[in-house]
Amino acid sequence: MYTERTSFLKTDYDEKIFDWADVTTRLGDDDIVIRIVQCFLVDTPGRLEQLSRAVHDKDSKNIETHSHSLKGAAATIGASALAEAAFALESMVTRNDFTEAEAALGQIKEKFEELTALLSRPDWVEVVKRQEEQENSYDNEEPRQESD
């Protein structure tokens, strides 16, 4: 409601670490979401390793491929913050600018760690659902308080 009130799931801007509402409305099915999240958690560390190597070697073609795929995968599971971070690296390299590639990679790793911390909890589904609810009720609560 007010941008100044950033809440639990949110990072610097409006990008959420994990956007349950987005991914479930897009894919329409909790089970599918749970399955692809598992798949993502298994698949991504390998990709990050390839990406780190590419950044280390300043191999623009591979940086582009891997950051692009990572962005797609992260966006698919609703990991907006990670998708944004991957996009930042991708667009940097598209512009042929390596100066901050390391920093961008650091951002990606950080976002992935945050995401893993959340999604590897056995009760993550309940946690994200609860946070989503809290956030909604927080937004709805305010006008009522103001009126009394």
Add this chain to the structure above:
Amino acid sequence: MIAHCYQDKPKHLRRNHFLQEKLFETFMGQNDEKIKVLIAEDDATCRMALEAILEQWGYDVIIAEDGQKAWQELQEPDMPRVVILDWVMPEMNGLELCEKIRSQTGLPYIYVILLTCRKRKDDVIKALESGADDYILKPFNKEDLKKRIDQAVKRTFTKDGASYRTGGRNKEEVIERYENEMIKAARETALRQFHTNRITELGRLSAGIAHEISNPISYILGNAQNLEIYWQEAEALLLRNIRCQDMKKVDQIREKVRNNLESIQSGVERIVRIINGLKAFASYGKDEHRYCHINRCVQHSLDLCSRTIQYLNIETRLAENLPLVKGDPVQIEQVIINLIANAADAMEKSETRRLTIETASTDDSVTVVVSDTGPGIAEADFSNIWKPFFTTKAVGRGTGLGLATAKKIMESHDGQIDARNRTEGGAEFTIKFPISQCEVAAAGAGIYDRCTP
């Protein structure tokens, strides 16, 4: 029911029901032969999402991890006729694979859907040029996917798509396709036109609305400020008379009230910012022009922005003896302020935050260059940055009117505004005011100095 109808139809009409029948049988479990769909996607997560959804809908999904494997699948005798190709893949990318499929003759038509990314709109055109029939934007949603797949199956397996199935592309088909694309393009142009008209209309309306809203906003802001003062007094009284067991509850309430007051203020401030933006957008070119010192405008703008720029390194290189520029100083300052604010926002996440403002003159123009050390402007955004309501800032941060207003003001001054990325990083905006020869001479002689405030 459908199967029954099918029996009664004359043979030449039966084909129309092929799809319904096929889906019906699949649904009833009477037909083992499901429609095959090939997914070529290197990323396991996207692949699994597509696979899971398509299987749910009863398709026989075939998977390929790269373009090469997908190509092999298509060499099988009973190959899938609908394929979804990811754009970026190792070995052979989606685009190359699509071109390869199109160049192969003697096979039934294969319906190609390319998966591409939302942030690169030009890609869609490239995709269609390479011979793809359709595209899906990532991250995809289920509804969209359903529409595209239904269309693909319809085109591939029913009479509607007869021309597709013949494999070769006959003249009529090409014309039809072209026609469709033209209709689409015309529609897009019309929509854009409509949008532009709406913006003009909006400019007219917004001046009125901004005026109407300003008044009640000032009550809200004034009363919120009063509330804050009264509340501080009430808090003092409350704390003096509080009972120990109420302490916790009272603290909670104080916290909430403080938050609510802050929210009201920041909300109002945002409304004020938007209204000011609308006012500036609607009122360009109205005021009278006089001769002004650009350097003074720059200095004044910096003073006005002191809060925005307090965390930035400011470097000013102002040329001496600049010719005067004919214009409205308030509007010129507005342009410079917008550029400064833009640069400050762009550098929010940057390590070095240096804002450079330079003024210079040539024989026929005076320029102001505002450059930053932010991330620069994305290639794809260049065509959009001057459009009203275009913003790359987070929701609620930018009004999307800053640069649009700057451009309008510059146009009303017969000037120019340009943006580019600097080779050493960061964005650079240049505004350029024309000066006529006689004004140069006059300014040199100091005649117009008196006219400037």
